Amino acid sequence: MLELRDVHKTFTDHGRAVPALEGVSLTIPERQFVCIVGPSGSGKSTLLRIVMGLTPATRGEVLYQGSPLAGVNLRSAMVFQSFALLPWLSVQGNVELGPLARNMAPEDARRRAAFYLDKVGLDGYEEAYPRELSGGMKQRAGLARALAVEPDLLLMDEPFAGLDALTSANLREEVLTLWSDHALPVNTVVMVTHLIEEAVLMADRVVVLSAHPGRVVADLPVTLERPRNKRDDGFDALVDSIFEKIV
Amino acid sequence: MPEPRPTPRWVPLLTVAGFLALVSLFLGPERVLHFARGVIAVERGLGDLPAAAAWSLLRMAVAYAASLVFAWSAGYVAATNPRVGRFLLPLLDVAQSVPVLGFFPAAIALFIGLLGGGRFALELAAIFLIFTSQAWNLAFGVYEGLSTIPAETRAATESLGVRGVLLWRSLYLPACVPTLLYNSILSWSNGWYFLIACEIIVAGRTEYDLIGLGSMLSQALARGDMRVTLASLGTLIAIVVTMELVLWRPLRAWSQRYRYDTARGDEDEANDLPRLPDFGLPVLLRPLRALGRSIWSRLPLAETNRIASATGAGVARTWRVLRWPVFFGAAFASLGMVWSLVRVLLPPWPAEAAELPLALLLSFLRINAAYALALLWIVPLALWVSDHPKALRPLTLIAQIGASIPATAFFPVLVALLVNRTGGMEVISVLLALTGMQWYLLFNVLAGVQRVPQDLRESLRSLGLSRREIHRRLVLPACMPSLVTGSVVAWGGTWNALILSEYLIFRKRTYEVVGVGALLNRATFQTGDRTLFLLSVAVLVITVVTFNRVVWRRLYEHVHQRYRLEVA
Numbered sequence: 001m002l003e004l005r006d007v008h009k010t011f012t013d014h015g016r017a018v019p020a021l022e023g024v025s026l027t028i029p030e031r032q033f034v035c036i037v038g039p040s041g042s043g044k045s046t047l048l049r050i051v052m053g054l055t056p057a058t059r060g061e062v063l064y065q066g067s068p069l070a071g072v073n074l075r076s077a078m079v080f081q082s083f084a085l086l087p088w089l090s091v092q093g094n095v096e097l098g099p100l101a102r103n104m105a106p107e108d109a110r111r112r113a114a115f116y117l118d119k120v121g122l123d124g125y126e127e128a129y130p131r132e133l134s135g136g137m138k139q140r141a142g143l144a145r146a147l148a149v150e151p152d153l154l155l156m157d158e159p160f161a162g163l164d165a166l167t168s169a170n171l172r173e174e175v176l177t178l179w180s181d182h183a184l185p186v187n188t189v190v191m192v193t194h195l196i197e198e199a200v201l202m203a204d205r206v207v208v209l210s211a212h213p214g215r216v217v218a219d220l221p222v223t224l225e226r227p228r229n230k231r232d233d234g235f236d237a238l239v240d241s242i243f244e245k246i247v
Numbered sequence: 248m249p250e251p252r253p254t255p256r257w258v259p260l261l262t263v264a265g266f267l268a269l270v271s272l273f274l275g276p277e278r279v280l281h282f283a284r285g286v287i288a289v290e291r292g293l294g295d296l297p298a299a300a301a302w303s304l305l306r307m308a309v310a311y312a313a314s315l316v317f318a319w320s321a322g323y324v325a326a327t328n329p330r331v332g333r334f335l336l337p338l339l340d341v342a343q344s345v346p347v348l349g350f351f352p353a354a355i356a357l358f359i360g361l362l363g364g365g366r367f368a369l370e371l372a373a374i375f376l377i378f379t380s381q382a383w384n385l386a387f388g389v390y391e392g393l394s395t396i397p398a399e400t401r402a403a404t405e406s407l408g409v410r411g412v413l414l415w416r417s418l419y420l421p422a423c424v425p426t427l428l429y430n431s432i433l434s435w436s437n438g439w440y441f442l443i444a445c446e447i448i449v450a451g452r453t454e455y456d457l458i459g460l461g462s463m464l465s466q467a468l469a470r471g472d473m474r475v476t477l478a479s480l481g482t483l484i485a486i487v488v489t490m491e492l493v494l495w496r497p498l499r500a501w502s503q504r505y506r507y508d509t510a511r512g513d514e515d516e517a518n519d520l521p522r523l524p525d526f527g528l529p530v531l532l533r534p535l536r537a538l539g540r541s542i543w544s545r546l547p548l549a550e551t552n553r554i555a556s557a558t559g560a561g562v563a564r565t566w567r568v569l570r571w572p573v574f575f576g577a578a579f580a581s582l583g584m585v586w587s588l589v590r591v592l593l594p595p596w597p598a599e600a601a602e603l604p605l606a607l608l609l610s611f612l613r614i615n616a617a618y619a620l621a622l623l624w625i626v627p628l629a630l631w632v633s634d635h636p637k638a639l640r641p642l643t644l645i646a647q648i649g650a651s652i653p654a655t656a657f658f659p660v661l662v663a664l665l666v667n668r669t670g671g672m673e674v675i676s677v678l679l680a681l682t683g684m685q686w687y688l689l690f691n692v693l694a695g696v697q698r699v700p701q702d703l704r705e706s707l708r709s710l711g712l713s714r715r716e717i718h719r720r721l722v723l724p725a726c727m728p729s730l731v732t733g734s735v736v737a738w739g740g741t742w743n744a745l746i747l748s749e750y751l752i753f754r755k756r757t758y759e760v761v762g763v764g765a766l767l768n769r770a771t772f773q774t775g776d777r778t779l780f781l782l783s784v785a786v787l788v789i790t791v792v793t794f795n796r797v798v799w800r801r802l803y804e805h806v807h808q809r810y811r812l813e814v815a
Contacts, residue, residue, distance in 0.1 A: 074408045084403035088421040088505045098407040
């Protein structure tokens with residue numbers, strides 16, 4: 001469903017060109033859960049922003065369902081590390097924003113927001129403001145906001161990095177449950193993380209980027225049976241082999 | 248938003264030159280003299296007070312509304328178009344440092360010269376002058392609000408496909424609420440401050456006055472009528488304090504909701520102030536909010552967006568057609584302006600111009616004397632408060648109210664007490680500058696004291712440091728950023744105040760000291776000498792802009808890098 005062809009991205013810093021991504025080519029089929037890992041400075045987040053259509057590639061092409069991407073991709077949604085909820089809107093207001101932007105009637109938008117808030121376990125918190133929520137609950141709201149636009153493609157930029165270990169473990173489970181629920185619209189997930197274990201735990205496939213500039217140095221399938229556990233046979237071996245690719 | 252490239256050094260200089268050229272076009276008091284015949288200054292008594300207050304409030308409100316429109320246009324363009332911003336921001340910076348007297352000729356030529364000398368034209372001129380004391384920092388407020396939206400928040404809204412009207416409502420407008428409110432309060436106190444100057448519109452040797460608190464106050468003072476002076480003063484203070492308590496305080500508490508909760512250090516300001524009945528907010532906001540909701544729910548989003556983008560495209564098309572004629576026209580006009588500027592500024596200069604360097608030096612010394620005096624009591628007080636946190640709340644309230652009362656209001660008291668003593672006028676002008684800057688400084692420093700982390704203080708105490716050591720090693724450095732932030736605004740704003748305080752008319756006698764403000768006043772009110780006027784304005788603006796760029800900005804950057812407290 002998603003194809004990147006020789007994507008380059010260059011930033012200018014004080015008049016100097018700094019390459020962030022160089023010749024990234026990827027094909028991601030439907031229903032795949034892909035994790036992108038790499039050291040800091042490997043352009044993981046930049047890659048995600050290009051796929052979302054937030055920033056154009058300097059060179060190369062991004063094809064979505066066969067046609068090139070122009071501007072923000074309204075068939076996908078994104079979850080951010082900092083949650084990026086609007087502090088002045090209630091949880092409900094934040095989640096409604098996407099449907100409202102798609103010209104949905106306010107009543108329908110409200111109903112849809114309530115549905116997805118329920119899905120992520122935030123029913124009863126509709127009127128709360130983001131600052132009143134814990135980190136884990138904020139990210140649940142962020143997830144509900146992304147789901148409420150009913151995207152085919154869900155992009156997540158280190159969604160669990162700002163949370164404590166227990167909360168992130170819980171949320172990881174829930175994201176996997178939501179993804180495997182065929183009644184929900186999301187079928188393809190691209191997630192950026194710097195934790196290799198997290199990637200092996202969740203993904204069908206791990207793409208490893210190098211740093212300065214970001215290039216694809218490895219593209220490995222993860223065939224461990226779901227649900228996975230860190231104590232599974234072969235888990236450590238896979239983590240170690242990815243770790244070697246990064247170093 | 249992309250990081251703006253540094254502004255070329257010549258931009259501010261060019262702006263000053265451009266502004267002066269513009270002013271020189273409008274100079275020509277003799278042209279408007281004959282309009283004055285219809286307006287005769289009326290001696291006003293106590294009975295005129297309510298009407299005067301109402302008129303002043305109305306003028307302030309209209310000027311504020313105009314400032315808001317200006318601020319949104321300028322701030323939005325500067326924040327979203329870095330190429331324009333590079334030129335617009337220094338322009339606003341210069342405009343901010345032009346004393347309100349500098350706008351007098353423009354106001355007179357524009358409104359009185361073009362529209363005739365009727366009441367309507369006079370009102371417009373007064374409103375324009377109040378506008379010039381309110382608009383610039385509001386524009387900076389909008390710019391700051393828009394350009395400090397976190398990148399991820401912006402990306403999140405964009406990724407949801409939010410555009411057009413919905414984008415304004417859900418992101419742009421709310422993001423500017425805190426900075427816009429902060430600057431609105433500042434603008435209103437600026438406005439009150441210059442109300443007195445603005446309501447007496449001067450053209451050469453002719454004065455027009457409009458009924459209002461400012462004009463009543465200054466006329467009563469000039470006549471020496473202390474009863475009317477004190478009554479109008481009381482009314483002014485009552486209005487200002489009421490607005491602070493009924494409008495700004497509740498709004499400030501409400502605006503806390505519009506902050507990004509990245510910094511835990513800034514707990515709700517409302518909790519740190521003594522609780523007062525917030526009767527103003529619900530009463531004021533309920534109908535407004537209901538109105539907003541009903542308009543919003545009836546607004547067809549897609550339709551509005553379509554109209555808005557069509558209008559935008561239309562404007563862009565028109566601009567493409569008109570671009571070159573406008574450029575040529577502007578170039579032609581600026582040539583004309585420069586020519587008239589050169590003509591006015593060409594020697595022979597009036598004899599008084601020789602006084603300028605000395606006058607500038609003395610004014611500069613006065614400002615710094617007032618600044619030193621303010622620090623002399625504010626810093627010890629801040630240190631004391633850091634040990635007595637309970638005093639923080641009442642003091643913050645006092646500072647807020649003090650900052651909202653225009654310093655010009657203390658004018659009559661100081662004058663009546665001091666004017667005929669030795670060095671009286673000198674003391675008055677320094678004290679008046681002091682009253683202008685001290686509250687604002689205090690307010691900022693107290694905010695700094697409040698942000699000193701308790702755990703840092705406790706860790707130092709557990710290391711066995713004495714109270715004085717803690718002051719020196721923790722409290723003072725931690726307050727530096729707020730102190731410098733306050734200083735930048737207070738110092739720049741006080742130049743404006745000094746101009747009003749170096750020259751005054753009391754009991755039909757003119758009192759003045761040697762200073763740039765006095766020169767400017769004399770050129771405006773007495774002689775109508777445009778060369779001297781332009782020279783004084785130029786010297787003033789260049790001094791303020793240079794000092795801001797060379798001293799304050801560097802200090803600000805240094806202090807903010809060195810003493811910033813990382814908030815987890």
